[in-house]
Amino acid sequence: MYLGIDLGTSGIKVIITNPEGQIVDSQSAELMVSRPQALWSEQNPADWWTAFCKVMDDLSSRPYLSQVKAIGLSGQMHGATLLDKNGEVIRPAILWNDGRSAKECEELEQAVQNSRETTGNIMMPGFTAPKLLWAKHHEAENFARIAKVLLPKDYLRWLLTGDFATDMSDAAGTLWLNTKKRIWDIEMLAACGLNLAHMPQLFEGNQITGVLQSDIASRWGLSTVPVIAGAGDNAAGAIGVGLVEPGQGMISLGTSGVYFVVTDHFSQQAELAVHSFCHALPERWHLMSVMLSAASCLDWFAKQVVEEDIGRLLEQLENNPVDQKTAPYYLPYLSGERTPHNDPLAQGAFIGLTHDTGKLDMLHAVLEGVCFAFADGVDALHQSGTKATEITVIGGGAQSAYWRQLMADVLKTKITFRHGGEVGPALGAARLAHLAMQPELSIEQICPQPEALQIHTPNTATQKIFEQRLAVYRKTYSQLRTIFNKEIL
Template sequence: MYIGIDLGTSGIKLVLTNQDGQVIATQSADLTVSRPAPLHSEQAPQDWVAALHSAMNQLAQDHALNQVKAIGLSGQMHGAVLLDSNNDVVRPAILWNDGRSHQECIELEQAVPNSREITGNLMMPGFTAPKLLWVKKHEPENFAKVAKVLLPKDYLRFVLSGDFASDMSDSAGTLWLDVGKRAWSKPLLAACSLTESHMPNLFEGSEVTGHLHQDLAQRWGMDAVAIVAGGGDNAAGAVGVGLTQPGQAMLSLGTSGVYFVVSDEYTSNPESAVHSFCHALPNTWHLMSVLLSAASCVSWFAESIAKQHLPTLLAELGDDIVIDDNSPFFLPYLSGERTPHNNPYAAGNFFGLSHETDKKAMFFAVLEGVSLAFADGVEALHASGTQAKEIMLIGGGAKHVGWRQLLADVLNRPIKFCEAGEVGPGLGAARLAQLAVDKDTPFAHICRTPDTVAVYEPNAQRHAMFAKRQEKFRAIYQQLKPLFVADE
């Protein structure tokens, strides 16, 4: 058996799989986010450890774990965990959706003019490097204590095995990695007054980084099994649904939205805020466009506007999505936006409301707004020269049948809906664990794709209408952009 540990923002999830890759069990524990100031988003790493122990204790209570061979790790990317020389946490971890370091991004790009060439990415407040520069400027007493900088999942690795290690896919999201060379960049580290000694050792996602502490192994009824590098949440999630070959793509409708395409070479389009990262597998990369708010827009509308539980609202409004030339628009930038705008100050907006606009029309506008934002991201990614052979649709939002067809019509591409379940990156982490130690099972069997539920073909007439609405959608953002500014 194999265990995948996925450290998410809202909770930690464990996935237990067998030799055939079947999910035997899952276990989870909730987490909360602290927002001590505008644009700030933090968590206490100690809370991650408590959640991990809670979930593992319960998993060990429910299942005999003596057949577990390896543990893989996945987690939220870009977070900054700072440890002192005693390996104690210096301050709360600054998370991926923290937007405080906008000015530091500008300063880092000025300090390293070829940073985009090295990293394949724009400097954005969500990434790790500008967070460290912010700490240096605003919390010098904390920065002076920093001996190690770890990503969230890699702090759990340290707790599990005592090793300072990371994988290529997660490390690419720090903006300290030379993504083409798959190695730390000394100039980018120096720009943050750091060296390679502050960084964990680098491994491919399917490599062993250490072994489980003996006391933890005894507590959970396991051997001191291998701890495997794993991957950032999106790369691990891609492995979990079998996206391992060039040209494969997925569109994930989770809290945030991701369009992910696998490549066998390093390419980039940073000017359009496309992310270019290493994949969790050797000699493989991926391009990714990111919406900071996707299915979360739907939850927000249900809870804050319609004042209904989402399942109740969905049952009431049904699967048929009716949109025409006179329908209102929605800009889905509830948490700012990455691709293609790189604007942490962008905000959500309804446009074109009238006396005839009802709850249903506003809900449909939300679905369309997220879909049009996805189209912006897909276009930006394809401008890099990387094309998708097929698009797999996964994520909680993909359960809405009408939304699947809407995406096909807006993107003008066939959409293959796969029932990938709710295990996500945890399954990918378990697969990477198996790849590291199971040399007898073929790669294609371990990393197979889920069954296809349905394929949604685009409607040419509907796409023509959405193409016109896309132009107006973009124009609305451009008109409002000067008003999206930081609070003084």
């Protein structure tokens, strides 16, 4: 058996796979995000460990943990987890959707003027490097105590094994990695007041980084099994649905939204805020467009606006389609935006409400607005010359057939929904563990594409409607950006 751990933003999921790669058990627990100030997004790393222990305690009452042969890790990217020399957490982790460090991004781009060529990325507040420069500027006492900077999943690794390690895909999201050479970049570290001693050791995603500590193993009836490097959530999600070859692509409808395409070489389109990262396997890279609020927009609308169950809302919409021509517009920028705007101050908005607008009209607008933001990101990534030859959709939001079809219609492309897409990152982590333990097997044997459950093709009858509405959507952002609150920084 193989254990796959996915430390997400809204929850942690752990799965167990058998030698054939099938999921035989799983368990999850919710996590909360703290927003103590405007633009801030934080979590207490102790909550990650508490949630993980709860999940493992539940799994230990069932039959499979004793058969686990290796553990793989995946998790939310970019989070700055700061430890002192005693391994104590210095302050809450600053998360990927935190927008406080825009000024530090400008400072870093000035300090390291070739950073885009080296890292493959434009400076954004969501990345780890500007967060550390912010801490240096605003929390000098905390900054002076820093002995190690870890990404979220690697904090769990340290507690499990006692090792400071990370993988290439997650490291690429810090902006401290030379993404082409797959080594830490000393100049970028120095610009943040850091050096190599602050960094964890680098591994490829299918390499062993350490073994489970004996006291942790005995608590849950495990052996002192190897722990594998794993991957950031998007790269792990891609592995989970068999995206290992150049040209394969996916759309992830999770808390954030991602369009992801595998390549066999390093390239970048930083000026359009397209991300260029290492993939979870050696000699593989990937390009991504990223929006900060995707399925989280649906969660927000259901819980905070209409206070109804998400599944029930979607069922009502599927059974009572709205007039797509007259529905309101929705900007999904609840946490600012990355690709292509790189605008931490962007805000969400409903536009075009009337007395006739009902909750289902607004719900459709939310789903459509997320699709329109994806269209912006897809167009930006394609300008790099890279384009997916096939697209798989994964993530919690992908469970909605209505949303999947809407995505195919807006993007004017075929989209495949596959078995296991809702647990992609955890499954990818388990598959990387399997690869590490059976290197004699091919990647294709361990990472096949799961069964296609449904294929969505664009509806030509609605093509003109969405083209016109997308044009209006794009105008609304360009006009509203001038009145978003610029005093917030």
